[in-house]
Amino acid sequence: MADTYLNLVNAAPLAGLAKRLGLPRPAELRRYRPGGPLLDGPVLLVGTGNGAQDLADVLLGWGLDVIRQHRPHQRPGAIVVVLDDVSDPSALSAPVLAVAGALRDLRPGGRVVTVSRPAADATEPATAAARRAVEGLLRSLAHELRGGATGNGILVGDGLPVTVTSALGALRFLLSGRSAFVDGQFLTVVDGQGVPDPDAERPLAGKVAVVTGAARGIGAAIARTLHRDGARVIAVDVPAAGEALAAVANNLGGTALQLDITAPDAGARILAHARDRHGRLDVVVHNAGITRDKLLANMDAARWDAVIAVNIAAQLRMNEQFLALDGLGAGGRIISLASTSGIAGNRGQTNYAASKAGVIGMVAATAARMPAGATINAVAPGFIETEMTARIPFATREVARRLNSLQQGGRPTDVAEAVAFLASDAAGGITGQTLRVCGQNLVGA
Incomplete structure (x- = not known):
């Protein structure tokens, strides 16, 4: 669904008027274009330790222009802040102020990325304080960035x-x-698993992926993105969506499987289909979900039970079958769709929020049960422009769009890009986590 307000305030003559009136001015986000550059402009790399130099060498190897000290009128496309060796909050002053001096010159659609260590891994109070401080400053900075720029962090486990x-x-x-609508978030690398993607444009080449709820909306966008990245796609949805499902599968050169995922043998049937048609199954995306919104005081068993059955019970049962039948070997990936409703709650969505919080808990607990080299993660969308959010009353929809750091709703492709990254070989050291794709907000949708 088009964001008319965004289009108006970015076009003359209303752009100038909106600026004078102090109205929100959401920027067009820098999204992935196949064959396009990784970044627009150089990377300012801040940090003095060995880790900073090692990362500088990697960035240079990616063909990026790396600068180590900002000068007036330089226009970095990204600022990477390496704080892997920080052990006391007082040590943050110099690197943080170096970032501060460059922020006004950050290009529209720029990126700020911190690289640090998890506070949970620290044993010394001062070290834990410094590491947690990095998280606080990054999330606050992400709220301050403008022009479609984002701020996110990477937490690399001790010893890595x-x-x-x-x-x-x-x-x-x-x-x-690819991370256009990911803002104020951290990805934690828990081990040394993972191998570099051999092809940056097609990181899923040779993989077989199944996407549930693939007939429309976010599910169809995920299927298209996985196919774009090289995967062979099995599109799954209920028989009632059969025509739309077939259209999605045919457009991608994939296969369609009409299936109610609440069926007791749904996981086994998906696995049998994948093995029969493609010989294997590498990636499972649990996208199918429903809403049956009501205030809890007006909730009935039918609404509650249906949401729990589709949104979490089916995933639990299918995962048990995939693991019991050795459906996913080394390098296998399971990605579940959670929601910011499951993190912050949302009025009238006690059943939905419970089911999506359940997804987050399931992912965290299942990580230890995955085969060696395999991972399970979740993606939690916020306000995404879909047919479902288009039915929200106008005023409520406009407020929800603006209440995030990027001041707009995300697109289904933004969720799909996060799923595709977590499905890739390069994400092998990331497991048991939930990545929010919400523009840095906790409004449920």
């Missing part, structure tokens, strides 16, 4: 080099247009 494969994969994702 900052150039471990999944840290580099996360860095490339966060610098690129």
Whole structure:
């Protein structure tokens, strides 16, 4: 659905009027274009330790222009702040102020990425304080950025080099247009698993992926993005959506499977279809979901039970079947769709929020049960422009669009890009996590 307000305030003559009146002026986001550059402009790399130099060498190897000290009128496309060796909050002053001096020159659609360590891994109070401080400053900075710029962080586990494969994969994702609606978030690299994607344009080449709820909306966008990145796609949806499902599958050269995912044998049937048609199954995307909104005081068993059955119980049962039947080997990926409703709650969505919070809990607990080299993660969308959000009353929809750092709703492709990254080989050291794609907001949708 088009954001008419965004289009108006970015076009003359209303752009100048909106600026004079102090109205929100959401920027057109820098999104991924196949064959386009990773970044517009040079990378300012801030940091003095060995990790900073190692990352500088990697960025140079990616063909980026790396500068180590900002000068007036330079226009960096990104600022990468390497704080992997910080052990006391007082040590943050110099690098943070170096970033501050460059922010006004950051290009529209620019990126700020911190690289640091998880506070949970620290044993010394001062070290834990410094590491947690990085998270606070990054999230606050992300609220301050304008012009479609975003700020995100990478937390690299103690004992791992900052150039471990999944840290580099996360860095490339966060610098690129693929992360346009990811803001104020952290990705944690928990181990050294993962291998570099051999083809940056087609990182899923040779993979077989199944997407549930693929007939329309976010599910169809995920299917298209996985196909664009090289995967062979199995599109799954209920029989009632059969015509739309077939159209999606045919457009992608994939296969369609009409299936109610609440069926007791749904996982086994998906796996059998994948093995029969493609010989394997590498990626499972649990996207199918429903809403049955009511205030809890007016909730009935039918609404509650239907949402729980589709949104979480089906995923639990299918995952058990995939794992029991050795459906996903080393390098396998499961990505579930959660929601910011499951993190912050949302009025009238107790059933939906419970189911999506359940997805987050399931992902965290299942990570330890995955085969060696396989991962499970979740993506939690915020306000995304879909047929569902188009039915929200106008005033409520406009407020929800503006209440995030990017002052606009995301697109289904923004969710799909996050799913595709987590499905890639380069994300092998990231598991059990939930990545919000919400423009830095907790409004449920």
